[in-house]
Amino acid sequence: MKRNPMRFQKNVMSVRLFTWAMKIGTWLHALPNRLTPPPFRLLQIGSAFWQSRALYVAARLDIANVLGDGVLDAEEIATRVGAEHTATARLLRMLAAMGIFAEVSPRRFRNNRASSFLRTDRPGSMRAMVLMHNSEAMSRPWFEQLERGVREGVAPFRLVHGNDLFSYLESNADADALFSAAMDSVEALAGDSFATDFDWSRFDRVIDVGGSRGIKALAILKRHLGLNALVLDRPQVVAEAERHWATQTAEGTNRMCFQACDILEAVPPARSDKDAYLLSAVLHCFDDATCACILRNLATAIASTGARVIVMEMVLPETGADLAGASFDMQMFMATSGRERTLQEWRSLSEQSGLMLEEVVGLKSFGKLLVLCEKPPCQP
Numbered sequence: 158m159k160r161n162p163m164r165f166q167k168n169v170m171s172v173r174l175f176t177w178a179m180k181i182g183t184w185l186h187a188l189p190n191r192l193t194p195p196p197f198r199l200l201q202i203g204s205a206f207w208q209s210r211a212l213y214v215a216a217r218l219d220i221a222n223v224l225g226d227g228v229l230d231a232e233e234i235a236t237r238v239g240a241e242h243t244a245t246a247r248l249l250r251m252l253a254a255m256g257i258f259a260e261v262s263p264r265r266f267r268n269n270r271a272s273s274f275l276r277t278d279r280p281g282s283m284r285a286m287v288l289m290h291n292s293e294a295m296s297r298p299w300f301e302q303l304e305r306g307v308r309e310g311v312a313p314f315r316l317v318h319g320n321d322l323f324s325y326l327e328s329n330a331d332a333d334a335l336f337s338a339a340m341d342s343v344e345a346l347a348g349d350s351f352a353t354d355f356d357w358s359r360f361d362r363v364i365d366v367g368g369s370r371g372i373k374a375l376a377i378l379k380r381h382l383g384l385n386a387l388v389l390d391r392p393q394v395v396a397e398a399e400r401h402w403a404t405q406t407a408e409g410t411n412r413m414c415f416q417a418c419d420i421l422e423a424v425p426p427a428r429s430d431k432d433a434y435l436l437s438a439v440l441h442c443f444d445d446a447t448c449a450c451i452l453r454n455l456a457t458a459i460a461s462t463g464a465r466v467i468v469m470e471m472v473l474p475e476t477g478a479d480l481a482g483a484s485f486d487m488q489m490f491m492a493t494s495g496r497e498r499t500l501q502e503w504r505s506l507s508e509q510s511g512l513m514l515e516e517v518v519g520l521k522s523f524g525k526l527l528v529l530c531e532k533p534p535c536q537p
Contacts, residue, residue, distance in 0.1 A: 164528075168521075171521060172350075172520060215257070216284050218245075220234060221258075221275035222275075222276050225268070226268070227267065228266070229267075231266065256269070257275075258271075258272045282342060283342050290339075294329070298316065299313065302316040302317050313491050314492040348521060350521040351469055351524070352376045352377045353380065357377055360431050360433045361384065361431035362433070364434045364435065366424060369394055370394075370401055371398060371413050371415070373435065377435075385414075387425065389417075389418035389420065390418065399415055421454070426462075433465050434466045435467045452507060455529075456531060459531055466512060467527070468526070468529060470497070470525070471497050472527075508532070
């Protein structure tokens with residue numbers, strides 16, 4: 158009997174349409190690069206940090222929350238955020254020119270579609286992500302040690318701070334809290350496609366490995382009422398997550414629990430083929446040897462139960478990566494020993510770890526879901 162190669166994929170046509178639309182969007186985004194005179198294009202790229210720093214300061218001053226749904230002049234905004242009014246007007250003028258905030262009349266501003274995602278009262282707020290990527294801890298490696306890092310093949314973060322990102326976070330509570338908050342906002346980038354374009358109804362339990370506060374698991378639980386979730390992460394992350402949800406009321410939290418876990422040592426064993434281990438943007442943080450160690454632990458955990466490992470990651474093409482993929486890959490080089498990988502690299506990693514790639518599930522997102530099962534091939 159011929160095996161169905163798409164056992165977990167849902168919404169096939171809408172995912173294909175999204176993929177085509179993204180390819181067209183990538184082509185259109187690259188068009189100005191071809192039309193702009195090379196000297197001016199180099200100047201644009203060389204000064205792009207001006208834009209990121211302006212955005213960072215606006216997020217620090219919390220201007221989007223101050224504006225809310227209203228329109229304010231620069232003087233009033235400056236007064237409320239504790240800044241000088243002329244400098245504030247110039248900052249907002251630059252951001253408005255970038256498409257962030259809108260200048261409705263001279264020196265009068267309001268939120269627009271982009272700046273509204275800097276508001277903390279909006280679902281999918283990106284404020285923590287902007288603050289995290291532009292924090293001193295994350296910025297210094299780019300500015301101070303990128304050249305040396307490239308020359309030596311060492312993460313610039315380690316050259317600046319003396320240890321890797323996750324060791325640094327364990328000893329810096331404020332940075333760790335900001336990082337966790339930023340990771341919660343990844344859903345705004347990825348959308349909910351991971352919860353809707355994959356057939357989670359095949360399972361009873363999701364084990365969210367490295368799941369932080371369990372935002373991804375919760376998105377799945379809300380759409381699949383028969384599911385429960387176990388979220389695994391570092392002890393301090395689990396403690397913070399439990400404190401967070403103790404003060405919140407959200408659908409599905411009664412079906413979600415947390416457990417401290419060192420995924421480099423072991424993960425809780427699967428109960429049956431109704432368990433699915435989810436690793437969302439976890440493995441790209443690690444080098445191949447560490448990834449193989451984690452995947453071997455997962456292979457041991459699923460044993461002969463028929464459980465699956467679901468890896469949600471970006472999958473780079475063998476050649477011709479787009480700017481988003483290549484940029485994420487460089488960010489991983491800057492801060493960790495990890496990287497973004499091609500499909501062949503993911504396949505090789507899984508096979509050397511006692512697993513096999515069963516299916517690639519497309520999403521209406523920049524990532525994909527890689528379904529791994531135990532070798533030999535899982536039987537239908």
